[in-house]
Amino acid sequence: xxxxxxxxxxxxxxxxxxxxxxxxxxxxxxxxxxxxxxxxxxxxxxxxxxxxxxxxxxxxxxxxxxxxxxxxxxxxxxxxxxxxxxxxxxxxxxxxxxxxxxxxxxxxxxxxxxxxxxxxxxxxxxxxxxxxxxxxxxxxxxxxxxxxxxxxxxxxxxxxxxxxxxxxxxxxxxxxxxxxxxxxxxxxxxxxxxxxxxxxxxxxxxxxxxxxxxxxxxxxxxxxxxxxxxxxxxxxxxxxxxxxxxxxxxxxxxxxxxxxxxxxxxxxxxxxxxxxxxxxxxxxxxxxxxxxxxxxxxxxxxxxxxxxxxxxxxxxxxxxxxxxxxxxxxxxxxxxxxxxx
Amino acid sequence: xxxxxxxxxxxxxxxxxxxxxxxxxxxxxxxxxxxxxxxxxxxxxxxxxxxxxxxxxxxxxxxxxxxxxxxxxxxxxxxxxxxxxxxxxxxxxxxxxxxxxxxxxxxxxxxxxxxxxxxxxxxxxxxxxxxxxxxxxxxxxxxxxxxxxxxxxxxxxxxxxxxxxxxxxxxxxxxxxxxxxxxxxxxxxxxxxxxxxxxxxxxxxxxxxxxxxxxxxxxxxxxxxxxxxxxxxxxxxxxxxxxxxxxxxxxxxxxxxxxxxxxxxxxxxxxxxxxxxxxxxxxxxxxxxxxxxxxxxxxxxxxxxxxxxxxxxxxxxxxxxxxxxxxxxxxxxxxxxxxxx
Numbered sequence: 001x002x003x004x005x006x007x008x009x010x011x012x013x014x015x016x017x018x019x020x021x022x023x024x025x026x027x028x029x030x031x032x033x034x035x036x037x038x039x040x041x042x043x044x045x046x047x048x049x050x051x052x053x054x055x056x057x058x059x060x061x062x063x064x065x066x067x068x069x070x071x072x073x074x075x076x077x078x079x080x081x082x083x084x085x086x087x088x089x090x091x092x093x094x095x096x097x098x099x100x101x102x103x104x105x106x107x108x109x110x111x112x113x114x115x116x117x118x119x120x121x122x123x124x125x126x127x128x129x130x131x132x133x134x135x136x137x138x139x140x141x142x143x144x145x146x147x148x149x150x151x152x153x154x155x156x157x158x159x160x161x162x163x164x165x166x167x168x169x170x171x172x173x174x175x176x177x178x179x180x181x182x183x184x185x186x187x188x189x190x191x192x193x194x195x196x197x198x199x200x201x202x203x204x205x206x207x208x209x210x211x212x213x214x215x216x217x218x219x220x221x222x223x224x225x226x227x228x229x230x231x232x233x234x235x236x237x238x239x240x241x242x243x244x245x246x247x248x249x250x251x252x253x254x255x256x257x258x259x260x261x262x263x264x265x266x267x268x269x270x271x272x273x274x275x276x277x278x279x280x281x282x283x284x285x286x287x288x289x290x291x292x293x294x295x296x297x298x299x300x301x302x303x304x305x306x307x308x309x310x311x312x313x314x315x316x317x318x319x320x321x322x323x324x325x326x327x328x329x330x331x332x333x334x335x336x337x338x339x340x341x
Numbered sequence: 342x343x344x345x346x347x348x349x350x351x352x353x354x355x356x357x358x359x360x361x362x363x364x365x366x367x368x369x370x371x372x373x374x375x376x377x378x379x380x381x382x383x384x385x386x387x388x389x390x391x392x393x394x395x396x397x398x399x400x401x402x403x404x405x406x407x408x409x410x411x412x413x414x415x416x417x418x419x420x421x422x423x424x425x426x427x428x429x430x431x432x433x434x435x436x437x438x439x440x441x442x443x444x445x446x447x448x449x450x451x452x453x454x455x456x457x458x459x460x461x462x463x464x465x466x467x468x469x470x471x472x473x474x475x476x477x478x479x480x481x482x483x484x485x486x487x488x489x490x491x492x493x494x495x496x497x498x499x500x501x502x503x504x505x506x507x508x509x510x511x512x513x514x515x516x517x518x519x520x521x522x523x524x525x526x527x528x529x530x531x532x533x534x535x536x537x538x539x540x541x542x543x544x545x546x547x548x549x550x551x552x553x554x555x556x557x558x559x560x561x562x563x564x565x566x567x568x569x570x571x572x573x574x575x576x577x578x579x580x581x582x583x584x585x586x587x588x589x590x591x592x593x594x595x596x597x598x599x600x601x602x603x604x605x606x607x608x609x610x611x612x613x614x615x616x617x618x619x620x621x622x623x624x625x626x627x628x629x630x631x632x633x634x635x636x637x638x639x640x641x642x643x644x645x646x647x648x649x650x651x652x653x654x655x656x657x658x659x660x661x662x663x664x665x666x667x668x669x670x671x672x673x674x675x676x677x678x679x680x681x682x
Contacts, residue, residue, distance in 0.1 A: 054609070062579075062609045225605055238403075247605040259600025264566055264588040266616035268395075268403045273614040275607035 004031045004040070006104035008071040009314050015056055018252040018322060023056070024072070024315040031106050034084035039109045041078035043099050044335045045307075047126045048318040049074060049160075053251040062277050071100040072314070075131055077115065077122055078105075079338050089114065092338060096125055103311050103334060120296055122337055127329035128164050128303040129292055131278055135245060136165035136221075137288045138281040140172070143274050144219045144243040148173035151213055153232055156223030157194065158185035158304070160329035161245060165221050166194050167301045174219075177212045179205075179228060181324045188327060192302060206231040219243070225250045230260035236271050244275040252322060304328025311335075345372045345381070347445035349412040350655050356397055359593040359663060364397070365413070365656040372447050375425035380450045382419035384440050385676045386648075388467045389659040390415060390501075394592040403618050412441040413655070416472055418456060418463055419446075420679050430455065433679060437466055444652050444675060461637055463678055468670035469505050469644040470633055472619055476586065477506035477562075478629045479622040481513070484615050485560045485584040489514035492554055494573055497564030498535065499526035499645070501670035502586060506562050507535050508642045515560075518553045520546075520569060522665045529668060533643060547572045560584070566591045571601035577612050585616040593663060645669025652676075 005028055012025045034040045052074055055066045066072055076099035080089050087109040089095065095112035099105065115125055127133060139161070140146040152169040156162040157178025169176045170193050178194040180186055181201045189197035196212035198205070209231050216237035222229050225247025236242065250257060266273065295301040306326040308317040311334040321330055346369055353366045375381045393415055396407045407413060417440035421430050428450040430436065436453035440446065456466055468474060480502070481487040493510040497503040498519025510517045511534045519535040521527055522542045530538035537553035539546070550572050557578035563570050566588025577583065591598060607614065636642040647667040649658040652675040662671055 230600075244605075244608050247608065250605055256602035258602055259571075259604040261597035261599055263600040263604070264585075264591055266614065267585050267588065268618065269616065270618060270621065271616050273607065275610065275612050277609065277611060280611065 003033070004104055005029070006031060006102050007311065008103075009101040009312075010069055010071050011056060011066045012068065014058060014068065015252075017254045019053065019056060019319060021315055021319070026312060029102070031104060034082055034087065034106050036085045037087055037108055037110065038084040038106055039080050039087045039089050039095075039112070040082040040104065040106050041095060041099070041112070042081050042104055042335045043076050043078040043102065044333065044337055045123055045126055046076040046099060046101060046314060046332045046334050047074050047130075048314065048321060048330050048332065049132075050246055050248045050251060050321050052318065053322075062279075071102060073098050073100045075099070075126055077125055078112075079335070083109070094122075094338075096130070101314055118293065120293075123305045123307065123329065123331055124296065124303055126331055127160060127305055128296060128301055129289060132160040132329055133164050133292050134281065134285060134288050135161045135278040136168055137292070138278060138284050139221055139243045139245050139276060140165055140168055140219070142281060142284065143276045144221065144241050146172050146174065146219055150218035151175045151177065151215060151237075153177045153179070153209070153213060153217045153220045153235070154223070155179045155221070155228045155232070156246065156248060157189055157197070158327055159223060160305075160326075162221070162223050163189075163192060163304055163328050164301060167192055167295075169219075169221075170194070171295065171300060177209070177217070179209070179224070185324075185327060188304070200228060206234065209235055216240075221245060222247070224248055226257065230262060233260050233262050233265055233271075236265070236269055238269050240269065240271050242271060242273040244273055248322065306330050308332045344374070345445055346370070347372060347443050348652065349444075350442040350653075351410055351412050352397060352407045353409065355399060355409070356394075356593075358595045360394065360397060360660060362656055362660070367653060370443070372445060375423055375428065375447050377426045378428055378449055378451065379425040379447055380421050380428045380430050380436075380453070381423040381445065381447050382436060382440070382453070383422050383445055383676045384417050384419040384443065385674065385678055386464055386467055387417040387440060387442060387655060387673045387675055388415050388471075389655065389662060389671050389673065390473075391587055391589045391592060391662050393659065394663075403620075412443060414439050414441045416440070416467055418466055419453075420676070424450070435463070435679070437471070442655055459634065461634075464646045464648065464670065464672055465637065465644055467672055468501060468646055469637060469642055470630060473501040473670055474505050474633050475622065475626060475629050476502045476619040477509055478633070479619060479625050480562055480584045480586050480617060481506055481509055481560070483622060483625065484617045485562065485582050487513050487515065487560055491559035492516045492518065492556060492578075494518045494520070494550070494554060494558045494561045494576070495564070496520045496562070496569045496573070497587065497589060498530055498538070499668055500564060501667075503562070503564050504530075504533060504645055504669050505642060508533055510560075510562075511535070512636065512641060518550070518558070520550070520565070526665075526668060529645070541569060547575065550576055557581075562586060563588070565589055567598065571603060574601050574603050574606055574612075577606070577610055579610050581610065581612050583612060583614040585614055589663065647671050649673045
């Protein structure tokens with residue numbers, strides 16, 4: 001078997017503040033054929049996610065930092081092109097897992113999971129049926145203790161996790177308020193069934209939130225942090241829960257910004273604030289998948305995605321997350337989907 | 342029965358920032374004799390507590406604000422002097438409850454609880470066996486989910502709640518680090534069995550805490566807030582719990598101060614921050630009292646108290662809380678203890 005030549009996107013320097021295009025570079029690499037237990041894969045869709053910003057800094061976290069001069073990696077879906085001995089996968093199989101940003105790659109098969117499709121679009125496996133859907137599901141249920149009849153507030157509500165979280169909360173019989181940036185996203189939230197949608201770019205967020213949730217908030221699913229977290233804390237009802245899922249407003253801060261000035265409210269109002277990482281909840285995947293597949297089939301959850309075309313546009317798509325250019329899940333199509341599947 | 346004349350201490354103006362003596366005034370009042378269901382009581386010990394600062398502001402909270410021109414009220418122990426019909430209490434009985442700052446008072450008997458003594462000093466009922474002990478107990482167990490072998494950090498560790506919390510955590514088989522202000526308090530924490538004691542007034546608290554808890558903190562019982570909360574958050578281990586019990590460092594702030602700059606750590610480290618109010622845990626009192634009585638009798642919990650003598654010194658004692666003039670529970674003796682009990 002001959003060696004293959006492919007392209008990869010590397011992290012060339014660590015960003016200070018908001019990442020720029022010149023943090024990344026495109027390079028050619030040579031791949032050996034797959035050995036025992038390995039497969040050659042051709043990525044089809046690659047996911048860009050806010051948490052990846054953290055891996056660009058050189059500091060300890062729940063995932064190790066990206067190495068400089070090495071390819072970025074993130075979730076993705078690929079087609080198996082060739083399999084070495086004992087790989088347990090065959091050419092044409094669709095797989096998902098942590099993939100390097102390469103147009104072609106050779107990886108141990110055990111790091112990949114064969115993807116089971118039941119007619120849903122491929123991108124659903126990186127959105128509502130993937131990590132972001134599981135994040136919304138366990139964040140609301142396991143972490144947040146969602147109960148019917150509650151008022152639920154979701155920030156980043158037009159994003160990959162937030163839009164699914166809001167729709168699940170509606171299905172659970174809750175009143176749901178979403179916060180997003182811009183009139184288009186706010187309109188989309190209304191279409192998705194959110195009871196109230198607030199545009200944080202329209203100014204005076206605390207006032208707008210008070211009007212949208214006049215009886216306060218029982219469960220707050222926070223994807224944003226910063227000022228939105230502070231504004232929401234003031235609205236929390238006694239016994240309320242704050243699910244700390246993400247803080248995209250803060251990921252590009254060059255220096256740590258002050259936390260919410262009203263955090264001490266948590267004492268008198270008996271609030272629980274809880275951070276979580278979806279990777280801790282792998283055991284919940286079967287229950288989640290069963291529920292989510294049903295909701296998707298019945299059209300009760302709609303999965304928005306923004307698909308950018310072209311491998312070399314991965315950095316652009318990633319940077320767009322911090323400008324909110326995406327509606328729903330932001331993905332990059334880097335290769336063709338195999339026909340007839 | 343003749344009317345009685347007594348003195349009371351009133352809130353005359355709402356403090357801005359740190360309360361001053363001139364927020365309070367001493368006045369004479371006339372009491373009618375106890376009617377049906379009422380008792381005349383003579384307060385013996387009155388408790389001053391940090392949470393009372395919140396009641397001096399005119400804003401909604403879990404307890405209503407003190408009224409201007411009316412007496413302050415707080416927990417206390419009193420002797421029954423006279424009982425009206427159907428009061429269910431008799432002269433000489435010791436009672437505890439929310440008492441007005443008066444040298445003599447008439448109150449509905451149903452607002453008081455008869456105090457059962459088994460040889461312990463009277464002040465124990467406002468300290469380890471009272472609200473502050475119950476706060477430490479439920480804060481660690483019900484709110485914090487204390488487990489043997491964990492590292493527990495307590496701020497305000499020489500105070501009424503903190504000193505009991507640290508000792509309970511030691512009895513539960515934990516490694517305990519206490520933070521207090523000044524060499525004398527730090528020395529006392531060591532006597533009480535704390536594994537490490539840190540003086541926050543000695544400078545560079547983050548560094549001192551890192552040295553005192555080189556393996557991080559699993560459970561943080563916070564009575565202080567502000568900079569101490571921020572410094573401690575950085576040390577929290579994955580899955581750690583932060584019990585938000587009080588924020589005495591912030592109660593006199595004239596404007597809301599920024600929250601911890603590192604709150605977003607809670608996401609990656611899967612932290613839970615939870616505020617609580619002891620009044621929600623009245624059902625836990627029997628279990629708590631049984632355990633605490635045993636610990637006190639066996640000398641396994643030592644209850645520090647600072648007793649200021651004289652009714653008119655109640656404001657001074659209260660103001661002292663914010664300067665840390667107390668070791669353990671701060672109390673004011675306002676009347677004699679009945680002999681032979």
